[in-house]
Amino acid sequence: MGRGEQEILREKLMTEDNFTWKLLSTQDKGEGSKEKEDEWLRYIGGVDVSFSNDDSSMACGTLVVLDFNTLKVVYEDFSLVTLHVPYVPGFLAFREAPVLVEILDKMKRNGNPFYPQLLMVDGNGILHPRGKLFFPLSLHHLLFMWKLTKPLTCAGFGLACHIGVVADLPTIGIGKNLHHVDGLDQSKVRELLGAKENSSKDLITLVGSSGHIWGAAMRSTKASVKPIYISSGHRISLQTAIRIVQMTCKYRVPEPVRQADIRSRDYIRKLEMNAKRKNRFA
DNA sequence: GCGACAG
DNA sequence: ATCTTGTCGC
Numbered sequence: 232m233g234r235g236e237q238e239i240l241r242e243k244l245m246t247e248d249n250f251t252w253k254l255l256s257t258q259d260k261g262e263g264s265k266e267k268e269d270e271w272l273r274y275i276g277g278v279d280v281s282f283s284n285d286d287s288s289m290a291c292g293t294l295v296v297l298d299f300n301t302l303k304v305v306y307e308d309f310s311l312v313t314l315h316v317p318y319v320p321g322f323l324a325f326r327e328a329p330v331l332v333e334i335l336d337k338m339k340r341n342g343n344p345f346y347p348q349l350l351m352v353d354g355n356g357i358l359h360p361r362g363k364l365f366f367p368l369s370l371h372h373l374l375f376m377w378k379l380t381k382p383l384t385c386a387g388f389g390l391a392c393h394i395g396v397v398a399d400l401p402t403i404g405i406g407k408n409l410h411h412v413d414g415l416d417q418s419k420v421r422e423l424l425g426a427k428e429n430s431s432k433d434l435i436t437l438v439g440s441s442g443h444i445w446g447a448a449m450r451s452t453k454a455s456v457k458p459i460y461i462s463s464g465h466r467i468s469l470q471t472a473i474r475i476v477q478m479t480c481k482y483r484v485p486e487p488v489r490q491a492d493i494r495s496r497d498y499i500r501k502l503e504m505n506a507k508r509k510n511r512f513a
Numbered sequence: 514g515c516g517a518c519a520g
Numbered sequence: 521a522t523c524t525t526g527t528c529g530c
Contacts, residue, residue, distance in 0.1 A: 360518075389519070
């Protein structure tokens with residue numbers, strides 16, 4: 232029974248393209264294709280969690296949906312929660328996934344027409360270490376993590392994978408810092424990106440000491456020296472993920488994640504402002 | 514052996 | 521993750 236459970240979970244993580252929509256390199260649509268608009272990638276979601284300064288356990292989960300053609304926000308939702316699980320490197324999903332999955336689920340239940348066809352996550356996908364145990368987690372969480380990671384033989388299982396499997400959505404992981412794994416580290420990546428044979432490239436594949444491909448480091452803006460780290464979350468290949476990220480990068484961080492980030496911070500900042508006004512009248 | 518480690 | 525000011529450059 233436990234073994235069968237593991238088999239099912241292993242098969243749920245897909246790092247190949249598995250979606251119904253189509254993606255054109257130019258995203259141009261020919262004449263007479265209006266009846267088939269559902270077949271094109273149009274709505275891309277972005278999720279992020281921001282935190283309160285006053286109360287570090289208070290968090291704001293945020294979901295935004297952008298129109299791929301205009302890169303404008305067409306939907307946003309927020310959810311305030313109190314987090315009881317601490318942040319532990321490698322176990323970000325246990326802290327942030329529940330809120331984000333809940334907001335997604337709410338949107339789906341309401342039958343919202345803007346429900347995303349693809350989700351970009353502020354956090355890694357398969358670019359993620361496994362098999363390390365840390366203390367501050369409860370036994371329940373450790374067992375859950377163990378069940379999810381044990382069957383995987385060729386990849387990690389970061390926040391983007393976690394959300395993708397639970398919500399059954401194609402997801403892309405976007406890291407703003409490198410999570411050290413399989414011999415990869417910031418200095419090595421910077422060395423490769425800056426190397427003369429790569430000087431024309433703004434993209435390098437992240438190959439670990441074991442030879443495994445974990446994702447890609449991308450210099451998304453000409454001027455930026457600090458790359459972003461792209462990896463497959465769920466139901467998408469690295470190649471496709473890279474293409475989509477490149478098409479949504481107005482700035483260093485792709486728009487869906489950037490907008491979720493900005494609006495999430497804004498929401499919690501305004502909340503704190505209102506709380507302080509109340510105190511002034513008390 | 515110890516430290517490094519997404520947000 | 522979060523605080524915060526100015527500063528440089530397109």
